[in-house]
Amino acid sequence: MFHFKSMKAVTVGAIAATAVMATSVSAETALRGASLFDEEHAYTKTLREFERLVTEGYDGDVSFDISLNGELGDESDFVTFLQQGVAIDYAIMAPSNMATFAPSIPLMDMPFLFRDLEHWDTALASGVMAPLEAELLEKANIRVIGYAGGGVRNLASAEAITNIDELTGHQMRVMGAPIQAQIFAAIQAAPSAIAYNEVYNAIQTGVIAGFENEAASIQNLKFYEVAPHITLTRHAITVRPLVMSESTFSALDADLQAVVLEAGAAAGAFGRELESRQDGEKMQEMIDAGQVFVTEFEGRDALLEMVIPVQDAYAAELGASDLLEAIRAK
Numbered sequence: 001m002f003h004f005k006s007m008k009a010v011t012v013g014a015i016a017a018t019a020v021m022a023t024s025v026s027a028e029t030a031l032r033g034a035s036l037f038d039e040e041h042a043y044t045k046t047l048r049e050f051e052r053l054v055t056e057g058y059d060g061d062v063s064f065d066i067s068l069n070g071e072l073g074d075e076s077d078f079v080t081f082l083q084q085g086v087a088i089d090y091a092i093m094a095p096s097n098m099a100t101f102a103p104s105i106p107l108m109d110m111p112f113l114f115r116d117l118e119h120w121d122t123a124l125a126s127g128v129m130a131p132l133e134a135e136l137l138e139k140a141n142i143r144v145i146g147y148a149g150g151g152v153r154n155l156a157s158a159e160a161i162t163n164i165d166e167l168t169g170h171q172m173r174v175m176g177a178p179i180q181a182q183i184f185a186a187i188q189a190a191p192s193a194i195a196y197n198e199v200y201n202a203i204q205t206g207v208i209a210g211f212e213n214e215a216a217s218i219q220n221l222k223f224y225e226v227a228p229h230i231t232l233t234r235h236a237i238t239v240r241p242l243v244m245s246e247s248t249f250s251a252l253d254a255d256l257q258a259v260v261l262e263a264g265a266a267a268g269a270f271g272r273e274l275e276s277r278q279d280g281e282k283m284q285e286m287i288d289a290g291q292v293f294v295t296e297f298e299g300r301d302a303l304l305e306m307v308i309p310v311q312d313a314y315a316a317e318l319g320a321s322d323l324l325e326a327i328r329a330k
Contacts, residue, residue, distance in 0.1 A: 029256060031089045031248070033066035034078055036196070041220055042278055043092045043240065044068060046148045046271030050090070050242065053263035058256055074196050076100075076176070082142050085247025092148050092240045092271070095132075096177035101140030104318045105132050106177035111184070111235040112307045113327060117150070117276055120237040123330040124149075124272065131323055141246045145261055146268025149240035150276030151214025155231040155297075156223060158209050162231065163298040164188060173199050173211035179314050183235075184212075186310045187303050203227050214238055215283040216275065224291040230283070233297045238275070242268050 033051075035044040044066070051064040072078065072087060075097040081088040083101055095109035107113075108129055114120040123129075124147040133144045161167050168188040174180040176193040184191040194202055202208045203226040210227050212235065218224055242264050249257060286292040297303070315324035 028061040028063055029252065030063045030065065032087065033064060034072050034081075034088045034091045035066060035068050036070045036074065037217075037220055038069055042150075042216055042271060042275040043148065045274060046092060046242065046267055047090070049270045050146070050263050050267035053266055054256075054259055057259040057263060060253070060256065062256065070197065076195070079140070079142070082243060082245040083140050085141070085245045088245065089248040090145075090242070090244045092242050094175060095239060095241060096175035096180055098136060098140060098142065099177040101142070102132075102136040104135050104320055105140075106175075106179050107315065107318065107320055107323065108132055108239045108241075109175075109177070109236070110179055110311060110314070111153075112304055112311070114237045117152075117237060119330060120150075120239075121272060121276075123327050124239065125269075126330055128323070128326050128330060131320070136241075136243075137246060142243050143246045143249050144241045145244050145249075145264025146242035146266070146271075147239060148242055148268050148271030148275065149238035150272045150274070151216055151238045151279045152234050153212050153214050153236040153238060154233050155212050155235075156210055156218055156227040156292075157229045157231065158203055158227055160229045160231070160293070160295060161210070161297075162295050164302065167297075171207075171209045173202065173208050179310075182310050182314065183307050186307050199223070200226055212236075214275075215279050215286065218292070219282050219286055224286055228292050230292045230294045231297050232294060233300060233303065235303070240271070242271070 033047050035041065035047060037044050047066060054062060072081065075093055078088055078091045078093060079098050079101065082091065096106045099106045114123065136142050136144060155161055157170070161170060170189045172184065172189050172191055173194040174184055174191040181191040181193065192208065194208065199211050200221065200223060203210065213223065244260065249260065252260065283294070287294060311324065315321045
């Protein structure tokens with residue numbers, strides 16, 4: 001005979017089991033990433049390394065889901081999502097694309113800031129960027145958890161540019177931060193800010209004659225089809241913060257926060273080594289395939305002198321002159 005007491009025990013047991021299941025499900029932390037590129041790009045590989053390190057270092061349940069190939073828009077869209085704490089929890093970003101919320105942040109991405117790869121790596125590992133990180137956190141609700149990058153940026157154009165005369169008046173795309181346009185205007189080009197996903201068509205239709213970028217992106221997005229001439233200005237070594245929405249970070253438990261910070265720093269170092277190593281390899285692959293034609297820029301030292309007043313004025317305007325000098329001194 002089935003008694004009420006037995007039925008009650010079964011019911012309570014079922015409820016308890018359901019509660020355990022619900023707790024188990026809710027206990028998993030799901031983090032969402034985004035990349036403009038496919039799985040083979042250094043940025044995506046760096047994000048995958050971040051995921052691996054977090055999974056390895058955290059005792060709880062955490063899952064990851066990355067939207068690739070610009071599925072969620074370009075980096076200006078990423079910034080908005082991160083700032084609002086929706087759709088994206090972590091990504092790798094160009095500092096200039098975060099300038100809308102944190103006006104000083106493009107200083108770390110300023111052309112001609114780093115002398116060479118050694119200077120770049122030393123500066124990023126030194127903590128010298130801390131004031132910029134604090135501004136980004138305060139004004140944009142975005143936390144820097146590591147630094148990737150390492151691609152050397154050069155000019156890419158439909159026609160060859162080999163000297164200052166050919167550079168003068170050159171219609172080229174630059175990233176949206178004002179300092180980018182100011183620097184390239186100082187070396188006599190004619191810069192304009194165009195959305196990254198419109199660059200290919202803009203060159204193809206003659207709206208602009210070229211842009212500037214690193215080898216991996218030129219290869220990955222086949223920009224060489226419309227801009228096969230690479231001029232080795234070496235005007236920037238990319239700084240690409242690995243960032244997380246502060247809304248997301250603050251909601252994590254303390255253990256996971258600690259793991260995220262440690263994994264972010266380690267993944268950033270992984271990404272810097274990977275991209276700086278691959279940069280020359282990818283350029284050579286395009287040369288060997290006959291996709292690009294590479295030339296040195298005559299009189300590059302003159303460009304370095306031309307931009308110093310612009311850099312100094314920009315840093316002074318931001319109240320960051322000491323920071324600029326600290327970076328130069330590393």
